[in-house]
Amino acid sequence: MSSNIMLEVKNLVVSVEDNKILNGLNLKVNEGEIHAIMGPNGSGKSTLSNVIAGKPGYQVEEGEIIYQGENILELEPDIRARKGIFLAFQYPVELPGVRNWQFLKTSMDSIRKEMGLDEMKVREFDKIFEEKRQLVEMNPDLIKRSVNEGFSGGEKKRNEIMQLSLLNPKLALLDETDSGLDIDALRIVSEGVNEFKRPDNSILIVTHYQRILNYIKPDHVHVLVDGEIVKSGDHTLALELEDKGYEWIK
Amino acid sequence: MTNSISDKYKIDFTKLQANSNYLNKTRDLAMENFHHVGLPTARRGNEKWKYTNIAPIASTEFRLSEGSNVDPNNIRKQAFLDDSWINLIFVDGKFNSELSDDIDLDSISINVLSSLSQDQYISLDIETHLGSLINLSEEGFPALNTAFLSDGIIIFVPEGVKFEKLINIVFFNSGQQNVVSHPRVLLNVGLNSTLSVMESYVGGSGEVSFTNSVSEMILGKGSTLNHYRLLDESDTTYDVGYGRVKLDQDSKFLSKSFFKGASIGRYDLNVLIEGERGSCDLKGLYLTTGSQHMDNFINIDHVAPNGTSNLLYKGILDDKSRAVFGGTVMVRQTAQKTDSIQSDKNLLLSTDAEVDSKPSLYIYADDVKCAHGATAGNIDAETIFYMLSRGIDIELASKLLLYGFAGEVIDSIQLEELRDKFASYFLEALPDYKFEI
Numbered sequence: 006m007s008s009n010i011m012l013e014v015k016n017l018v019v020s021v022e023d024n025k026i027l028n029g030l031n032l033k034v035n036e037g038e039i040h041a042i043m044g045p046n047g048s049g050k051s052t053l054s055n056v057i058a059g060k061p062g063y064q065v066e067e068g069e070i071i072y073q074g075e076n077i078l079e080l081e082p083d084i085r086a087r088k089g090i091f092l093a094f095q096y097p098v099e100l101p102g103v104r105n106w107q108f109l110k111t112s113m114d115s116i117r118k119e120m121g122l123d124e125m126k127v128r129e130f131d132k133i134f135e136e137k138r139q140l141v142e143m144n145p146d147l148i149k150r151s152v153n154e155g156f157s158g159g160e161k162k163r164n165e166i167m168q169l170s171l172l173n174p175k176l177a178l179l180d181e182t183d184s185g186l187d188i189d190a191l192r193i194v195s196e197g198v199n200e201f202k203r204p205d206n207s208i209l210i211v212t213h214y215q216r217i218l219n220y221i222k223p224d225h226v227h228v229l230v231d232g233e234i235v236k237s238g239d240h241t242l243a244l245e246l247e248d249k250g251y252e253w254i255k
Numbered sequence: 256m257t258n259s260i261s262d263k264y265k266i267d268f269t270k271l272q273a274n275s276n277y278l279n280k281t282r283d284l285a286m287e288n289f290h291h292v293g294l295p296t297a298r299r300g301n302e303k304w305k306y307t308n309i310a311p312i313a314s315t316e317f318r319l320s321e322g323s324n325v326d327p328n329n330i331r332k333q334a335f336l337d338d339s340w341i342n343l344i345f346v347d348g349k350f351n352s353e354l355s356d357d358i359d360l361d362s363i364s365i366n367v368l369s370s371l372s373q374d375q376y377i378s379l380d381i382e383t384h385l386g387s388l389i390n391l392s393e394e395g396f397p398a399l400n401t402a403f404l405s406d407g408i409i410i411f412v413p414e415g416v417k418f419e420k421l422i423n424i425v426f427f428n429s430g431q432q433n434v435v436s437h438p439r440v441l442l443n444v445g446l447n448s449t450l451s452v453m454e455s456y457v458g459g460s461g462e463v464s465f466t467n468s469v470s471e472m473i474l475g476k477g478s479t480l481n482h483y484r485l486l487d488e489s490d491t492t493y494d495v496g497y498g499r500v501k502l503d504q505d506s507k508f509l510s511k512s513f514f515k516g517a518s519i520g521r522y523d524l525n526v527l528i529e530g531e532r533g534s535c536d537l538k539g540l541y542l543t544t545g546s547q548h549m550d551n552f553i554n555i556d557h558v559a560p561n562g563t564s565n566l567l568y569k570g571i572l573d574d575k576s577r578a579v580f581g582g583t584v585m586v587r588q589t590a591q592k593t594d595s596i597q598s599d600k601n602l603l604l605s606t607d608a609e610v611d612s613k614p615s616l617y618i619y620a621d622d623v624k625c626a627h628g629a630t631a632g633n634i635d636a637e638t639i640f641y642m643l644s645r646g647i648d649i650e651l652a653s654k655l656l657l658y659g660f661a662g663e664v665i666d667s668i669q670l671e672e673l674r675d676k677f678a679s680y681f682l683e684a685l686p687d688y689k690f691e692i
Binding site: 083086091107116 | 636637638640641642643644645646647648649651652655656658659660661662663666692
């Protein structure tokens with residue numbers, strides 16, 4: 006496994022409206038690794054993935070987020086995305102009137118432009134789009150509609166993973182992707198993630214429950230409590246947590 | 256006060272002399288009504304005109320055009336024309352046969368009001384149809400229109416004709432100072448027939464002018480009317496339009512209304528569902544900028560049972576512009592099993608823009624399904640972040656979101672070539688707006 010560092014979070018202190026959410030968090034993710042951040046509700050899991058993706062509304066008071074050797078804290082979210090950071094939303098947003106195809110083609114071309122590539126040919130894009138649609142077993146009629154509009158919770162999550170697979174980022178942040186999924190959808194979503202996984206990209210899974218880790222095996226598991234990582238281990242830590250509950254850590 | 260308003264139109268009125276007794280009689284009666292009713296004011300208690308002040312129209316002395324030389328290219332630039340349509344061009348209220356397509360058709364009867372003979376008035380039974388849906392004693396603008404009734408289009412579609420071509424009626428305003436025109440349209444769609452008509456009100460210049468139109472649409476049993484209306488005049492024009500629609504049993508009225516220009520614009524659309532299972536689908540899109548004022552005043556009156564009405568209007572407001580939406584759905588006691596939904600959604604791109612949206616619902620039947628609602632606001636931060644998180648920059652994201660918002664109305668245009676024209680036209684016209692991150 007390569008030892009290139011994909012992401013390094015150093016002493017990150019983040020607050021929202023004067024409430025401290027992350028309290029000096031440290032994390033290092035190498036290329037080719039899958040990390041899982043587990044923790045009880047309100048521990049700061051989603052804040053971590055949101056802050057890495059650049060979501061407005063958070064005050065970063067201290068620390069750094071180094072992505073591929075660059076401190077990205079000052080970069081706008083669209084620039085971070087074009088540099089290869091992808092956030093799969095816990096609650097994907099509906100975009101009335103914006104078609105899936107148009108949205109993803111625009112997204113794809115924006116990312117390609119950053120890489121110095123021309124816009125993707127429509128035919129080529131259509132082919133990949135169809136491949137990815139099949140991968141997550143999305144209804145072809147649904148995909149012709151506006152982004153996430155009229156989608157069920159599970160369909161929205163599958164759409165997130167379809168986008169992940171299509172845009173092929175370097176760093177994927179999966180925020181509670183397993184929440185609200187039934188067993189079949191969880192399997193489909195997990196297969197999508199596993200298909201995406203390569204030695205030169207990395208995944209950070211934020212989750213409350215262990216069950217998605219039965220499908221996507223993490224190299225490292227971290228337990229987040231009150232904005233700090235209080236314990237790290239390999240995938241067996243997740244099983245232990247499932248068994249003993251978060252009280253065990255506290 | 257009403258005296259002075261009708262006096263402003265007296266000089267032109269006395270010059271009118273028609274070849275038809277009916278026309279002379281009708282005009283005289285309408286002028287008498289106009290003299291009594293006058294023009295509406297935004298005074299207290301006048302709910303219909305609460306948010307729209309027409310004082311600039313009432314205080315101006317308008318005159319009829321004495322003829323105008325227009326460059327056909329200018330019309331082509333400002334109106335939507337297509338070789339596959341039947342294009343009928345009016346300039347300052349007068350039909351221009353040279354610029355218009357041939358109207359001598361076998362399947363339907365298209366008539367120009369100004370060229371009707373005394374015999375045709377009788378054979379077409381104009382007296383029974385024209386003016387049957389307007390109330391001269393209550394409404395000043397239609398009374399004024401009727402007092403100057405002299406030109407327009409009258410279409411009769413006989414039983415069982417599915418007329419495919421779009422009839423594109425263009426009312427071009429050449430923009431002469433203080434000129435008024437009173438366009439008139441009557442559409443009569445027979446049993447089980449289909450008709451598609453677009454009315455475009457375009458043109459204008461830097462000068463003040465006024466267009467005061469009335470369109471009556473009568474739908475026979477089982478008929479369908481696709482009706483498009485475009486208002487895109489210059490920012491110095493006043494435009495008041497009345498659309499009056501009557502639906503017989505199993506008929507369908509599909510309306511799309513687009514607004515992009517005028518200083519003051521008002522479209523008063525009234526749909527009377529008189530026959531069982533009559534249905535209407537009304538969609539609208541208004542794009543206001545500068546200090547424009549656009550008022551959509553819509554009434555749907557369910558009289559017969561099992562009717563449906565679906566209303567969706569959307570507005571994008573920028574600068575200091577103002578929009579008004581007044582939508583009323585009336586479900587009478589006789590209109591059981593009515594299914595009605597209305598909504599008006601607005602995007603305010605500027606803190607100085609204002610919308611007054613007032614959808615209302617009056618239900619007197621007990622077995623109905625009705626909903627209504629209105630929204631006004633900006634795009635929420637989560638939506639913007641979602642787009643940015645996919646690498647799309649804020650300029651492009653704003654454009655996609657604005658177009659997506661408007662697209663819902665544009666996409667509902669069934670005629671493909673018209674939809675394409677409107678899509679590129681409105682995309683072009685969208686303000687260069689950047690949402691805040």
